[in-house]
Amino acid sequence: MPEITLLEAIRQGIDEMMAADGRIFVFGEDVGRRGGVFRVTEGLIDKYGSLRVLDAPLAESVIVGACIGAAMNDMLPIAEIQFADFIYPAFNQIISEAARIHYRSNGDWSVPMVIRAPYGGGIHGALYHSQSIEAFFCHMPGIKVVAPSTPYDAKGLLKTSIEDPNPVLFLEHKKCYRLIKGEVPDEDYRIPIGKADIKRAGRDITVITYGLMLHFCLEAAEELATEGVEVEVLDLRTLRPLDSEAILSSVRKTSKVLIVHEDNLTGGLGGEIAAMIGQQAFEYLDGPITRICAPDVPAMPYSKPLEDAFMPSPALIADAMRRLAAY
Amino acid sequence: MPTEIKMPQLGESVTEGTLGRWLKQPGERVEKYEALLEVTTDKVDTEVPAPVSGIVREIAVPEGATVRVGTLLAVLDDDGAQSAEHRAQSDQAQKENGKGQGSNAQTLERSNAFVSPVVARLAAEHSLDLSKISGSGQDGRVTKQDVLKYVESHKNEPSRMPAGARSSDEGASIHAARSSIQSAESAPSARPVSPSARLVEQELPDDAEILPLSPMRRSIAEHMVRSRRIAPHVTTVFEVDVSQMVAHRERRKVDFERQGVKLTYTPYFVQAAVAGLQAVPVVNASYAESGIVVHQRIHVGVAVALEEGLVVPVIRDADEKNLLGLARAVNDLSGRARAHRLKPDETQGGTFTITNHGVGGSLFATPIINQPQAAIIGIGAIQKRAVVISQAGVDAIAIRPMCYLSLTIDHRLLDGAIADRFLTAIKEFLEGYAE
Numbered sequence: 001m002p003e004i005t006l007l008e009a010i011r012q013g014i015d016e017m018m019a020a021d022g023r024i025f026v027f028g029e030d031v032g033r034r035g036g037v038f039r040v041t042e043g044l045i046d047k048y049g050s051l052r053v054l055d056a057p058l059a060e061s062v063i064v065g066a067c068i069g070a071a072m073n074d075m076l077p078i079a080e081i082q083f084a085d086f087i088y089p090a091f092n093q094i095i096s097e098a099a100r101i102h103y104r105s106n107g108d109w110s111v112p113m114v115i116r117a118p119y120g121g122g123i124h125g126a127l128y129h130s131q132s133i134e135a136f137f138c139h140m141p142g143i144k145v146v147a148p149s150t151p152y153d154a155k156g157l158l159k160t161s162i163e164d165p166n167p168v169l170f171l172e173h174k175k176c177y178r179l180i181k182g183e184v185p186d187e188d189y190r191i192p193i194g195k196a197d198i199k200r201a202g203r204d205i206t207v208i209t210y211g212l213m214l215h216f217c218l219e220a221a222e223e224l225a226t227e228g229v230e231v232e233v234l235d236l237r238t239l240r241p242l243d244s245e246a247i248l249s250s251v252r253k254t255s256k257v258l259i260v261h262e263d264n265l266t267g268g269l270g271g272e273i274a275a276m277i278g279q280q281a282f283e284y285l286d287g288p289i290t291r292i293c294a295p296d297v298p299a300m301p302y303s304k305p306l307e308d309a310f311m312p313s314p315a316l317i318a319d320a321m322r323r324l325a326a327y
Numbered sequence: 328m329p330t331e332i333k334m335p336q337l338g339e340s341v342t343e344g345t346l347g348r349w350l351k352q353p354g355e356r357v358e359k360y361e362a363l364l365e366v367t368t369d370k371v372d373t374e375v376p377a378p379v380s381g382i383v384r385e386i387a388v389p390e391g392a393t394v395r396v397g398t399l400l401a402v403l404d405d406d407g408a409q410s411a412e413h414r415a416q417s418d419q420a421q422k423e424n425g426k427g428q429g430s431n432a433q434t435l436e437r438s439n440a441f442v443s444p445v446v447a448r449l450a451a452e453h454s455l456d457l458s459k460i461s462g463s464g465q466d467g468r469v470t471k472q473d474v475l476k477y478v479e480s481h482k483n484e485p486s487r488m489p490a491g492a493r494s495s496d497e498g499a500s501i502h503a504a505r506s507s508i509q510s511a512e513s514a515p516s517a518r519p520v521s522p523s524a525r526l527v528e529q530e531l532p533d534d535a536e537i538l539p540l541s542p543m544r545r546s547i548a549e550h551m552v553r554s555r556r557i558a559p560h561v562t563t564v565f566e567v568d569v570s571q572m573v574a575h576r577e578r579r580k581v582d583f584e585r586q587g588v589k590l591t592y593t594p595y596f597v598q599a600a601v602a603g604l605q606a607v608p609v610v611n612a613s614y615a616e617s618g619i620v621v622h623q624r625i626h627v628g629v630a631v632a633l634e635e636g637l638v639v640p641v642i643r644d645a646d647e648k649n650l651l652g653l654a655r656a657v658n659d660l661s662g663r664a665r666a667h668r669l670k671p672d673e674t675q676g677g678t679f680t681i682t683n684h685g686v687g688g689s690l691f692a693t694p695i696i697n698q699p700q701a702a703i704i705g706i707g708a709i710q711k712r713a714v715v716i717s718q719a720g721v722d723a724i725a726i727r728p729m730c731y732l733s734l735t736i737d738h739r740l741l742d743g744a745i746a747d748r749f750l751t752a753i754k755e756f757l758e759g760y761a762e
Contacts, residue, residue, distance in 0.1 A: 283445060285444045
């Protein structure tokens, strides 16, 4: 199997889906001629033309709003938000319209749309190009939130997201785009939404994470393994709906939980996961449910030392694992 | 008024008992002090008498089941029971019962006894006394892994939550007992399989023969491991010329036999131990967080090897007995130990222990301390050896019955110098043995 980057896997996914289904189109800032600021859509305009790979004005509300309308009229739009940080002008469209139309119309209408959004930091992107926005959308019933961390998962989940009859927010970690490589089969395959994946099995601690943090957690788990602690790393892959079955089954096995995300602590997804575990696996817990998250600071800063301090590091994660193992 | 019969505490360190036989069945009448059931523990078998006269209303634990001390075994209806009062009592009993089962609080005496949810659940499922499990977690907390390892090492024990204890009778407190039985039965499917359990099973060769662990075997294993864990063991060995003792026994054994007492060497060593303990009282002690507990009375345990294990009956106030009294006590206790007729408390309360490993030919040993004592002495085989002696300033080689004494001390409270002083006192006592 060829080894490709996360970015290439997403591009392949879009390409193969567009080739198979003429209803699919891409709409976003610089996605056409420029091929996207990260080059995810590079080459697609040449292949599918400017009616299916559309450059949008700098107006996220329009990007999402137009896609909602298209989706309600038998198209399968892929909206691209250039940086997840820019998604807020579209917040109203996503929350008030996309997420609710199926419910509001009693199932008569639906919005089969994917909103792709590069998120996350560690790339020296400063306040407007580094943020994690998932918590705002995970709060909202009616929209699915997907955040793959490997090329294989990204391609499989993107295809499933495009086929999903309801809106999916598809989060792509910027730092993973070219950093993370992996084998992706040539054959057509799907990864179901709502299924987490055990990326590393272990008996002592369950680490629940996603995005770039998955890779940091795997790194920390390797370190802990040399110290005799076997860490199980669960990659959520889908943030909403949460795969509570996988989470609870791992927690029941290890009885100790560490939740790691790059999004800041308060109101982050970790709190929801912790509460769910606390309620449904209380009798299996053998230690405090612990969270390692970004601090409650308004945004990831530009300065390198401050950015490093903001992002949970493998060393910080390893320390938390150690404390929990010893508890 | 209903009276609850609970598993009695048959001695200080006894934490569970196996129900041997019910001598009365539900509906039968039992008189106060009349034997109601038989209980076997890891050390002894005994009958449990009825505390009151009455009718056996309900039996909650079937024969053969092993349950924790304090577990409800049966309910007796006292003579003159009144229904209203009875109901109130049962409600009260249920409350108390539920409270105990829910928290396990009564079994936790350590200072750092935080019980996590999973540990509480596993303890309830397996009816474990958490105070028996050593904690490896933060501040000595018992972790889930500790519990699983404990369960794994005890898994061949007979079920403590037997299914036979079903009944349709009222008995509120028995309802409580039954519900815990049901939860224990339904639990295994939901319980995570311990990884170590699978591991051990995989490692067993196909032709392995598994000898089930008897309660005694289990108890020995637990005590030995615990002792080695909590007390740093140091063993020191002295060689003693026991010519005087051997000669004395030769002179007196016929005399003793006439009084119906077989004279062995053991009572001599008990006497010697007493002499040592009187000379160095700190050996007759226990280590505690509050300080070194020096015992005023001298109770000497004498290990008796049985086919299935080891028991240590205790000669109480050994310092108050002469050689004849000690010989009688040793013979009586060891005889009854072999016949399994010791009373529970006869294996409890020792302040010092003697192990006579020499009977099997062993010369010296490194005995493990019988907790919570401070030391244990091992008596090696008595052998005639050529030794150098000095008489009137002249060295000569003589043939003497010699014996190695191995003293293991708990280094937390005793040091080598004290151990040697103690052994010196014993050596002097034995080498200068006189009436």
